[in-house]
Amino acid sequence: MLALICADVIRMHPAWLTVRRSRHFMLSMSAGRDPDGFARLEAAVPPDQWTSRSGGTARVVICAVLATKGGTIQDCTVGDLMEIRSAASKHWNHATRLAYAWLRAAGQFPPDAPASLSRLETFTGQVSIGDLVDRYQLRCRPVRDVIVDYLTERQPSMDYNSLQGLSRVLASNFWADLERHHPGISSLALAPEVADAWKTRLATRTVRRRQPNGTATEASVPRKDAPTLMMSVRAFYLDLAQWALEEPARWGQHAVRCPFPPVSSKKRQKRQKSWSHQRTRERLPHLPALVRAADQHLKDARARLGAVEAAPAGAEFIVLDETYRKARTSNWAADPHRTTTAYLQPDGRRIDLKAAENRAFWAWATIEVLRHTGIRIEEMLELSHHSILQYRLPTTGEVVPLLQITPSKTDEERVLLVTPELADVLSAIVCRIRGAGGVVPLVVSYDAAERVWNPPMPLLFQWQVNGEDHVLSVNTIRKALNEVIEAAQLTDAAGELLDYQPHDFRRMFITDAIMNGLPPHIAQVIAGHDDINTTMHYNAVYPSAAIAAHQAFIARRRSLRPGEEYRVPTSEEWEAFLGHFERRKLSLGTCGRSFGSECVHEHACVRCAMLRVDPHERPRLEEIRVNLIARITEAEREGWLGEVDGLSVSLAAAEDKLHQLDAEVARRSTVVHLGLPSFSQIATRSTQPSQTAWAREGAER
Template sequence: MRRGAADEAGVEEVLARIEALPVWVDWSPERRRQTLRVAHRILIGLQAFPGTGWAQRWENAGLEDGRHWPEVLCGLGVEASARRTGRKPAKQGLMGLLLVGTVLPGYDFLAAFRLASHWFGEVRTVLAPATFARLAERATELGMADPTRDRAMLALVKIVLHTGLDPADFTVAEFDELHVAANRLSARTPSGAVPAWDLLRGLGIPAGLNYREHQRVGQQSTVEMVDRYGLRPGRVRDVLVRYLDERRPGLDFKSFRNMVGHLAGAFWADIEAHHPEIETLALPDEVAAAWKQRLHYTRRSGVPTRPRRDYLQHLMQVRAFYLDIAEWAQQDPTWAEHAVACPIRRAETQGVAKQRHRTIAAVHQRIRERLPRLPLLVDTAHRHHRDRAQLMAVTQAAAIGDEFTHDGHRYRRTARQRPGAEDNQPASARAEDLATGQTHDLITEEDDAFWSWAVIEVLRHTGVRLEELLELTHLALVQHRLDDTGEIVPLLQILPSKTDQERLLLVSPELASVLAIIINRLRAIGDGAIPVIPRWDRHERLYAPALPYLFQRRSGHRHRVIGVSAVQNLLNRTLTRAGLSDAAGDPLNFTPHDFRRIFATEAVTGGLPVHITARLLGHTRIASSESYIAVYQNELIRTYRSYLSERRATRPEAEYHEPTDDEWREFQQHFALRKLELGTCARPYGSPCQHEHACVRCPMLRVDPRQRDRLAEIADSLRERISEARDNGWHGEIEGLRISLRGAESKLVVLDRQTRNTSTYLGIPDLTPKD
């Protein structure tokens, strides 16, 4: 338990210390009387509780919890109204005790106590005036906005009140304790902790880290990752850890994390939850069948929520686990005890190819819906950025309170009003739309509009993955001299990502213009140079080296690489402004990967060979690129017509001469003579009748379903004639009649089969009224 400087002081000594505070002379006489009176009553009341000092008595009285501190004070004889407006005297007395270090309250109490803003300055003046003055100077040097600085100071004041330390003596442990308390109270990062850490970094406390780097969990060990799923200690857990350790060196961290989730989470954690008696990998058939049934649905708190789309991938991962152990057991006997029959048969995973075909078909349809709408999306992003930039410039040129017109709308420049702070920041640009009353923060809106436009332009001109986009740096722009002409062309270097293959892309004039605008913008906010900052790799769970990343933006006083979710949010807002919809009228969504697929489709349909497109996309197999390329119906027709034209060019010209009137009349007469008693003759044009008009025998006869009765009559007549020929001994006629009968019967069978395959009318269902 932490003890304050006055933990063992008597009542009168504590009151005397309050009167000796540097801020005592600044208090009004009324506040002095209330502070001493309330502090005296609290101390007298706390003396009734056991403890060797005020800290123990404070905790035994129940004040440490903080949630019911007004009720506890009432029990001590201090008036503390249930209404916040009636708590001022009680808060003043408590604040006097905290300033002299009578107790060091916990974060639960401080969260419920709600320090008034003017008390921040009192704590800074009394407890660490020199250090807080240096921190205020550091905030000014960083260009930290007033609200951000105030949140940082509040976080530091809370740590000072809780620990009794000077901020110059803080370590990482103090921030860790604040973080744990904030997560317990609100499950989020403590307010002001990030800028407070940045202020202390300026003093070298702590050095070489930022708050997010310290709090983020990097790559964990295999044991730690498996234990996240709460597996019981035993043979199965041990073999899972050993197997995963064997597989880990050959996988990137994202793939390895997915494997751990499949095996330890979706597989064995589920088995233990529903069959705790199982302690071996040899699963009974009924246990394996029940697990497969549960695997069909994703679950939240044990309740099925939706069908699992990667069901087959889970089965394949578990099957590979069993088969790997069986194979390794032949080389290493220590695996032999775990080599058991696999609960997943090969036939159960044979739907992967069909699933992949369905996925490719869905991707192609997605491309067909989005590619025609891409120009509208690009134009919307460009026009919105131009409009926000112009409005921001007009707003900054106007004085506070002035009205002006932009694009037919009337605006008034306004200032952000904050209690106890002036809004005199020169870079602010806030305008109120007089028609709607909406206030626009144009600095933020212009920044969002710019990066929305930049993301769309770079993605559609390069076809890079989202991860590769965020990894682009100023160093990625290189030059190459052509050997034959000596021309220097710009290239964009794409770092290895998914396939661990580095590649170079030729920079088109349009892309070069976009990149130049981005670089100039970053140089303008970085004092002539692009800021060098680290980047968090969310897949590898590591910080990449500090580099001049192109897709970074300033957030307050810090520069940060744009995150994955931020990119999607920028796209979503642009889509909302564009008002794009699909064929059904539903809003159309775009993902960064859609631009990659559209890039591949446009490249191939524009004449670029598929294998070159695969190299540009960074694919190791052409099949991977082919799955990105959607084929349109008009493209299919155009290509087939081109094929026919090329084929005709190789044939004799006489075959394609202009037909004469006699030839055309003969052609039309040929098709007119195809109409028969039983249907239509389907023999090719210009070919003779090979069955001498014995149409019942001919396979080219297409029987009209309406002539079925006539064909049945012909079959009956043939049977009668066969009987007559047999009776009269006309054996030469029997064989010919049998051939005709077989032809008639086969056509009847085909006709009946086609009739049975038609749809069945079910009628209109009747609705039974409810009782």
């Protein structure tokens, strides 16, 4: 049968070849069917990939294509490999991707062929707006059409990810929820009770939590993004109303009153800012320890990898006080001693030490790049070999290395200065990923926001998986960071293990830069923010920093003022200062003149504007007014005109003081009483001084 298959007399199904393949199948097919084609392919593939275990399986896949479809390697198509991949299920998944990469690099496929078979079923492309809305199976066709038209109108000003999120809000969170709870609803003009019920449902969401016994329970938790969703729906109504004024024929029939009032997200923003600052304050002091832990973790991983590569297959070896037994490989095409898989003794846990060293290196590189640049995680994964630039200063001729950041969230390109520490990290990355001939391999990446495949580029964050070059994913970066954090065992004040997210390094970079004197507007440019308030939102101000800044301000102010103003007062000056406040106490109230000033009215307090009358002394002030009126009458009867003028001034001042008291009483009467208890109402007990105490106090006076 093997001879008949090699001679293309019979052709077998791919699923049959997966489980019933002869160990001589690949040698027979390559030698008997297309020896020249396999020779040309071997010359184009790196030798280490061709002789590796993954390379051997990839050659088996190519032989299976020839056995099932006939012909030679020149006759292989993309559909052939896709059919082999689907029929072989998980057995040849990685090998099919590697075989596809070989054939595509050799020019076997047309230029418009997919750049890679990696996650071709998972990473779909963009779909139409109608398909985005139809995912939620809306029953009301007119509302479905207006949502599609609205999203079509908004599409030019939005990226695909934002468009997909807005379609989910309007179609799923809003209208599908209304159709589920109010069957038969067919108009955007919502009744007040319907709108209130939807807002109540939007405030919470249902989550499923698995219990220790294996069962799952449902719980209602507050929805953190409820204000954001509400603003999107409100903007939908307001946009329709505005567009109806501009294009009545198209949008006029959909313009209705918005049933949702304005939403304030200040409280949510304050909570988010407080949460962000707290994370930064907890993690920034431990950043040097995390850097040291990442460096040590990488050194330990390299030590384990060197030990397993030096050990023969099946032998035990000890490294870092740990005992391992190197695994054996049954692949005939590979050297049995080339495997890097070992079993940790005594539990026998299987570990790929080469993959562990890979993760340790990229965790170290991620921490170093993020903490020295403050860029976003998606910007870091888009760094390429072309991003490293050189700039020669026109004055001194010095060559300055620069790092070009491609447009990301704000569609703004920027250039960062490369520090010596960052230069060492970038050099280590380039040296690691260089392939044959010292060239950085070209890899394809998937833009999750726009749902498109990017053209092949020499990306820096790439590695080989089963012989094929891949860009690192965000999940891989997070997994590598978690391994370093677990090895570091960093805890907060409560003793909980600290977790570092990639975006935490961006907050720490901005906070540390501003704390060390970098102007906020320069930090805004480096971070790539459109608004400086966003940059200040990232800046976590420490209480100690606020106190130090205040002390520095006081020191600068004292340096500008005469030194004798800050001398220690003498006892006589202190007594005079305290005596001034004692002399401010008057029969009608208190005097408001400042310390060191003399009385300009010669103690005619009723006429003085600095007199602050006590409301309880109103009867005394009324007695003074009555006395002044009587004295003015007497002076007029006796003809003392000079006395009349002076007393009239005092009478006018007394009446002015009474008007001020009346205005104060009227103001206090308009204040709403909150029901707060007075001290006499909340006191646990009250005491009355005895006659002896009154007599003693009078004697002391």
